[in-house]
Amino acid sequence: MSAPLIHGYEVVIGFETHTQLATRSKIFSRASTAFGAEPNTQACAVDLALPGTLPVMNREAVQCAIKLGLALGSHIALESIFARKNYFYPDLPKGYQISQFEIPVVQGGEVSFLLGDEQKTVRLVRAHLEEDAGKSLHEDFIGQSGIDLNRAGTPLLEIVTEPDMRSSAEAVAYARELHKLVTWIGICDGNMQEGSFRCDANVSVRKPGAPLGTRREIKNLNSFRNMQQAMDYEIRWQIEELEDGRAIEQATVLFNPDTGETRAMRSKEDSADYRYFPDPDLPPLVIAPEWIEATRTTMGELPRAMAARFVGGYGLPEYDAAILTQSKAMAAYFEEAAKASEQPKLASNWVMGELARRLNAQEQDIHQSPVSAQQLAQLIKRIVDATISNNAARQVFEALWSGAGSEVDALIDSLGLRQMNDSGALEKIIDDVIAANADNVAQFRAGKDKAFNALVGQVMKASKGKANPQQVNDLLRQRLA
Template sequence: MSRYETVIGLEVHAQLKTQTKIFCSCSTKFGVDPNENVCPVCSGMPGVLPVLNEKVAEFATKMGLATNCEINLKSVFARKNYFYPDLPKGYQISQFELPICEHGHVDIEVDGEKKRIGLTRIHMEEDAGKNIHSAADNASFVDLNRTGVPLIEIVSEPDMRSAEEAVAYLKEIRSVLLYLGICDGNLEEGSFRCDANISIRPYGQEEFGTRAELKNLNSFKHILKAIEYEVERQIDVIEDGDEVVQETRLYNADKGTTHSMRSKEEAHDYRYFPDPDLVPLILESTWVKKWQEELPELPSAKRARFMEEYKIADYDAALLTSELVIAEYYEAASRAYGGEAKKVTNWVVGELLPFCHDTETLACDCMLTPTRLGELLHLVDDGTISVKIGKDIFRDLCESGDSPTEFVKAKGLAQMSDSGELEAMVDQVIADSPKEVEAYKAGKTKLMGFFMGQVMRLSKGQANPGVVTKLFQEKLS
C-alpha cells in the first residue's frame, strides 16, 4: 500500500447549448467553416460593447440549483488578462470574486461507497478561439468561431482521493448537464472539458502537496489513465528526493504519459478586475424560483426511483439513468412490455446499450422503438422465438426498424414446438451420443447442455428449449 494520499480537484468547462454566443448574436453552431461565426464583438474590435445573453444566466443558475449551490442574486463579470493568439481581446470575460453560484455538492458512489464532493463555485465565462497548426503549410492559423461561445466552469473542492472517484464525479456532473438539457456533454468535440489538479501528501498530513494541472483530457478513459500516471510520477519524484513543480502538464494518450507544458499561473498572474463594459448581473428571486420549478427529475433521484419502482440493482439503475435518453427509452419500453421490469433491464443493458455504443447511436434514435422492444419480448415469452434468436436478430431490428413479429415471420425464425418433429431430432442426438448418454445416466446431468446444443444445431437454433428438455428427461430417465 502506498504511503501517499492522492488529492484531486477538478475544473469542468461545459459549453452551453444556446443558439447564440454569450455576448453577441453570432451562432454557436459547430463544424462550420473557420471564422464564419464571427463579428466585431467576439473578434475583439475596438469600441464594441458586450451584451449578456440571458439564457446563459438561466442555464448557469439551473446548474447551480441542480448541484445544491447557493445562488448569488448579484454577480460580477471580470477580465482575466493573458496573451494567447486565440484570445483576440487580450483578456477573457469570466467571473472571479463574485460568481453566480457557490458552495454546492454532488454525491458519488465508487465500489459501493457513497461520498459527497463539494463544489467551490460555478461561474460563467466566454470560450477562447482555436489554434490550428498545419505541417503542410508550415504555419499556424486561428479560428475564432469558438470565441465567445458560452461556458460555465464548475470548480470542485479537492475532495477526491482516487482516479476512480474523479471519473465518477465527472460522470455525475455530465449526467446532470444532460438532464438539464443545457450541454450536449460531448468530450471529443470539446463541449465538456476537464482540467485535473493532482497532488500527493503523506497519509495523516493535513497540508496539501504541490499540485500539477493536467490538460488535454478528452475521454473518461484518458482521465483515469492520466491521473493514475501523474500520481505515480509525483511519488517517484518525491521518492527520488526531488520536489514536485507546480506546472501545467499535457496528457499524451498514445504514450499514456504526461509532459510539462508551462509553469502554472496563480490567480494574481491574470490581473483580474471587474469588466467596466458589463454592469453587475442582478437576478430577481422570482426568476430563480421559476427556474427551480422547471428542473427535471435529476439523475440521483431517478436512480433511487428506478431501484424502488422497478426493483433493479444499483448498478443497472446507474447505467439506465446515466443519460436521460436511455432512462426515457427504458421507461417507455417497460410500459410497452407490461411484464417483469428485470427482463426489460436485461435487454436494454445487455443488448441496446452495446449496440448504441458500437454504432455511436443515441437510444432515442434507435430504429427499434420501445414499443417494438416490448413486442420482441412478448415473442420470447410466448415461445414464438427463443432468447437466442431474439438476441441474434436484435441488431437487425435496431437498424431496420421492422416489426419483430413481421421480421420473424418473413425470415422463418419461429420456434419449433411440434413435439413430433423435435422428438425425431432428440432420438437422433441420443443415437449419435452413446458415451454422453451413459455418462448422463451415471449422474453427469450437466450434459443436458450438450444434448440441447446438438438439437439446436440440427434445428438451426429454432427448437423450443422447454419442449426439448422435457423430451430428453423423459427418454433418459
C-alpha cells in the same frame, strides 16, 4: 472505503471543467456561437474589444447557470459580480477575460455517482460564468502561428470541485457524471472533440496524513480516455520525482496523446497573478427568486431521481438504473420497452446487453437504433410466452437490426423459429432419443448429470432447435424418473 495507495502515496485530484453553454449567441455580444465557421468570421466588434464597445449580458447564459445550480443542489447567488482576469495571450483580444471571482453565480453543490458498487460524492466549490478566449493555430502555418477569434466571447460555465477525488478512475467517473448532467438538462451539447466540454485536472500526491502536495494542472483534456491516461502518467511521474528526492513545482502541463506523457507548459499562476478587479462595464448580475422558481418548474426529472424511480418502481438493481439513465434517450427507450412488454428486467437486460453492444460496435447513439422500443417489447413478449427461445430471439433481433423485416411475429415464422410446444410431438422425440441413447440413460441413472445434458442436446437437435428447452428438461426428467 479508502482509495488504495500507490507506492505508499495518496492521490489527490480536483477538477475544473469548462462547459460551453448551448446559446446561439455569445455571452456579451450577438455574434454567433456556431461551430466550424471560417476563421474570424464570427467575431464582432465587442468580441474584438474595439474602442467604444460595451458588453451586454446574455440572458440565456444566466438561465443555463440557474439550471446547473438547481441540478447540483447549489446555492444560486441572487447577486453576483463580474471581474476582469488579466493576462496577455495573443488569442485574448482585450488583454483580460471577463469572468467571476469573489462572488460567483453558483456556489457549492455536489455530484454523486457510482464507482463500481460504491457511491461517491464530489463537493463543488463554485460554477462561474465567463467568456472563452480565441484559439491559436499552429498546425496549418509554417514557422508562424495564426489566431482565430471565432471562439472569443463564447459563454462558459467553469465548474470547480474540491480536491475530493483519490484516483484517476474516480476522477473520470466524476467527469462522465457531470457530462451526463449538463447534456441532460440541455445547457451543453457535450461535444468534447469540438471543445464544448473541456476538463483541467489538478493532480498532486502525498503521504497519508500529510498536507496537500504541490499540484500540477493538466489542461484541456478533451476525451475520457485521455483524462485517464494523462492522470495516470502524471501520478507516476510525481511519485518518481519525489522518490528521487526532487520537489514538485507548481505548473500547468499539457498531455500528448501520441506519447502518453505530460509536459510542463508554464509555471502555474495563482489568483494574485491575474490581478482580478470588478469589471466597470458590467453591473452586478441580479437574479430574482421568481426566475429561479420558474426555472425549477421546467427542469423535468433529473437522472438521479429517475434512477431511484427505476429502482423503486421497476425493481431494477441500482447498477441497471445507473446505466439506463446515462442519457435521456436511453432512459426513454428503456421505459417505453419496459411498459410495452411489462417485463422491466428483461427490457433492461436487452437494452444494456444486445442493443448496447451493437450500438457501441457501430458508434451510434440509441436514437439511431434500427430496432425500436416497441419492436424490442414485442420480442420480449414472445420470449416470455415461450413462442421463441432466447437464442431464437437473438436471431430475430439480428433480422430487425439488418432491416430484413419489421414485424416480430412475421420474422419468427419466416425464419422458422417458433418453438415446438406440442407436448405430444415432443414426447415422441424424447422417447426416440431415450431409445437410441441407452448408454447416456444408464449414466444419468448412475448419477452423472453430464449424461442428462447430452440427452437434452439430442432432443434439441432432433427438434431442429424448436423445442422449448424448459419443457424438454421437464418431460425428459419425467421419462427418466
